[in-house]
Amino acid sequence: MTFPFGPMDGDDQRQHSSASQTWRSGTGNRVAQLRYMALLWLSGCALLALVTWVCFKIGFNEVATECVYLIIIVLLSLLDSFLTSVFLSLVAIACLDFFFIKPIFSLDMQLKEDLPGLVSFLISSLVITALVRHVRRIVRVRHEQAELLDLTFDTVIVRDMNGVIKYWNRGAEELYGWKRGDATGKVIHSFLHTRFPMALSEITDTLVRTGRWEGELVHTKRDGIEVVVSSRWALQRNHSGQPKATLETGNDISARKRAEEMLRQSHATYLAEAQKLSRTGSFGWNVSSGEVSWSEETLRIFGYDAGVHPTVELLFERMHPDDAARVRQAIDLAASTGQDFDLEHRLMMPDGTVSHLRVVAHATTDEAARLQFVGAIMDVTEAKQAEQKLHETQSELARVTRLTTLGELSASIAHEIGQPLAAIVTNGEACVRWLDHPAPQPDEVRACVTQMIAEGRRASEIVHHIRSLAKKNVRQKIPLQLNDVINDVVSLTQHEVLSHHVLLCLKLARGLPPLLGDRVQLQQVVLNLVMNGIQAMDGISDRPRALRIESHEDSEANVVVAVQDSGAGISPEHADLLFDAFFSTKPNGMGMGLSICRSIIEAHEGRMEASNNIQHGATFQCILPAITAGGT
Ligand code: ADP
Numbered sequence: 001m002t003f004p005f006g007p008m009d010g011d012d013q014r015q016h017s018s019a020s021q022t023w024r025s026g027t028g029n030r031v032a033q034l035r036y037m038a039l040l041w042l043s044g045c046a047l048l049a050l051v052t053w054v055c056f057k058i059g060f061n062e063v064a065t066e067c068v069y070l071i072i073i074v075l076l077s078l079l080d081s082f083l084t085s086v087f088l089s090l091v092a093i094a095c096l097d098f099f100f101i102k103p104i105f106s107l108d109m110q111l112k113e114d115l116p117g118l119v120s121f122l123i124s125s126l127v128i129t130a131l132v133r134h135v136r137r138i139v140r141v142r143h144e145q146a147e148l149l150d151l152t153f154d155t156v157i158v159r160d161m162n163g164v165i166k167y168w169n170r171g172a173e174e175l176y177g178w179k180r181g182d183a184t185g186k187v188i189h190s191f192l193h194t195r196f197p198m199a200l201s202e203i204t205d206t207l208v209r210t211g212r213w214e215g216e217l218v219h220t221k222r223d224g225i226e227v228v229v230s231s232r233w234a235l236q237r238n239h240s241g242q243p244k245a246t247l248e249t250g251n252d253i254s255a256r257k258r259a260e261e262m263l264r265q266s267h268a269t270y271l272a273e274a275q276k277l278s279r280t281g282s283f284g285w286n287v288s289s290g291e292v293s294w295s296e297e298t299l300r301i302f303g304y305d306a307g308v309h310p311t312v313e314l315l316f317e318r319m320h321p322d323d324a325a326r327v328r329q330a331i332d333l334a335a336s337t338g339q340d341f342d343l344e345h346r347l348m349m350p351d352g353t354v355s356h357l358r359v360v361a362h363a364t365t366d367e368a369a370r371l372q373f374v375g376a377i378m379d380v381t382e383a384k385q386a387e388q389k390l391h392e393t394q395s396e397l398a399r400v401t402r403l404t405t406l407g408e409l410s411a412s413i414a415h416e417i418g419q420p421l422a423a424i425v426t427n428g429e430a431c432v433r434w435l436d437h438p439a440p441q442p443d444e445v446r447a448c449v450t451q452m453i454a455e456g457r458r459a460s461e462i463v464h465h466i467r468s469l470a471k472k473n474v475r476q477k478i479p480l481q482l483n484d485v486i487n488d489v490v491s492l493t494q495h496e497v498l499s500h501h502v503l504l505c506l507k508l509a510r511g512l513p514p515l516l517g518d519r520v521q522l523q524q525v526v527l528n529l530v531m532n533g534i535q536a537m538d539g540i541s542d543r544p545r546a547l548r549i550e551s552h553e554d555s556e557a558n559v560v561v562a563v564q565d566s567g568a569g570i571s572p573e574h575a576d577l578l579f580d581a582f583f584s585t586k587p588n589g590m591g592m593g594l595s596i597c598r599s600i601i602e603a604h605e606g607r608m609e610a611s612n613n614i615q616h617g618a619t620f621q622c623i624l625p626a627i628t629a630g631g632t
Helices: 018-026 030-058 062-077 082-099 114-151 170-176 200-210 254-278 296-301 312-317 321-337 381-436 442-472 482-492 494-499 519-536 593-603
Strands: 155-160 165-168 212-220 226-237 243-252 280-286 292-294 341-348 354-365 371-379 478-480 503-508 515-517 546-553 558-564 607-612 618-625
Touching: 030 062, 030 082, 062 082, 062 114, 082 114, 155 170, 170 226, 200 212, 200 226, 226 254, 254 280, 254 296, 280 296, 296 371, 312 321, 321 341, 354 381, 381 442, 381 494, 478 482, 478 519, 482 494, 482 503, 482 519, 482 546, 482 558, 494 519, 515 519, 515 618, 519 546, 519 558, 519 593, 519 618, 593 607, 593 618
Parallel strands: 503 546
Antiparallel strands: 155 165, 155 243, 212 226, 226 243, 280 292, 280 371, 341 354, 354 371, 478 515, 546 558, 558 618, 607 618
């Protein structure tokens, strides 16, 4: 790089005297060029003749005349090419020899010592004219380059390594309001009150190391107004490689910066407003650096004041103690596998209030290919409370419905069976009376007993009738996939699983054969087993509450669903009673669940089994015949 104040390489082909430029660029005509040269040469000869005559008359010696010739040759050579210098130098030598070197008026030379003098004159003349032309060329090129630098709208400033301004273009004059004369010689950074984006020493290090630096600087103009300048610095070194100067080009980006800032502010305002409305905060977490960033709304959700420096530990400080281990486990897993995560947990604020959050995070990598998560945190407390309320209402409704149904059922059974029982009792009493009679009446007794048998049969028929009514209630069976039934139940029980902090594990076999069944009834069965499993783990706190639902096909063409929990298991004394109606060990249990399950499964020609696991908990299985190629 060559700066306009430094040495530069001339381009001989491009450089001409102003006169030659006139004819070259004016006509480009060879004839005009020759005419100009002939005129110049003639004028030169005439001038030399005149000078010779004057010097001869005055009586100048050879050396004085040589000096005058030199001046004329140098001046004339400025008007044209090197050839003119050579021609005029030769003419001057001829004149010197003829008029000033003995014998006079002859081109002969009396003393051989005069020859070196003439040769030195020729060489000096040629060298001086060449040098003068070269210097003129340099000055002109520099001037042209400086003019070019003034054409640009950018600021171009050159300063030495002490920051002293050496060059200041028109762009700089216009931007900063200082004229070239005002700025040159000043120390740039104090002159413009420069504010740097980083330490100046760091910038200088980069400049010296790489030869370049670019960044945004804030300068103060002559009128005191600050401007943001996009500045590019380039280092010039001297021949020994030492830093010599810095070329600083820049352009005013204040307007763009203001527009960007306004845009950013309005974006930030909209985003903050939208986050506030949707109660959704955002966060970023760089796993390797541990750096965390969060939005205002996240800050609000976690109940921290604005300006608090975000860290992962701060987030955990507000975590509900019962959820902390689970969340940490999920986050550690995501950090080690680089997988997205989606989890729900609670926060416990210092005043004891509990809120529910849903956290969804997406794994990405930063510019250095380091793992980071970008995510959203939704405050779902209201939704949770509404869901909880709905759930409670549903449970209450179900309980009331069950009680009502049971009440009605009991009333109707009591009514239906009450009559024959009353008749049996009445007939029994009559029977006793007849037997106590002083003269027993066997016929009467027989009649009563016959009546009692008839009433007993009637009661039995009523029971049979109720059972057959229940059987008739079996809905239409269709071919269905056991896994679909299980998946239905899984989505129905999500709330229970989460609220009871149960780890649900599904292991469903692929390609199971279909079975013939009533989807709703089978859902009821699986639902009941899942709910029993969840309830059986309620008191467990020393181990994970793990519920595993598995499906497979056994060797006898049955499809099997097994629900395994890690609860307390089945006490041996209860093992035979589990499926009995009204058997329950729960304070509010009705004891109808497993009995209904068994009825449904048996109505599907299947069977139910229950057993304790080797370590903890119990497993309940439903074994149902699959539809085989040749029928069920
Ligand atoms: P309820 O749930 O109303 O008690 P169920 O018929 O569904 O009625 O269950 C009967 C009983 O079987 C329960 O009270 C409980 O003692 C026992 N039981 C059911 N499932 C499990 C299980 N997964 N682990 C241990 N015991 C169970």
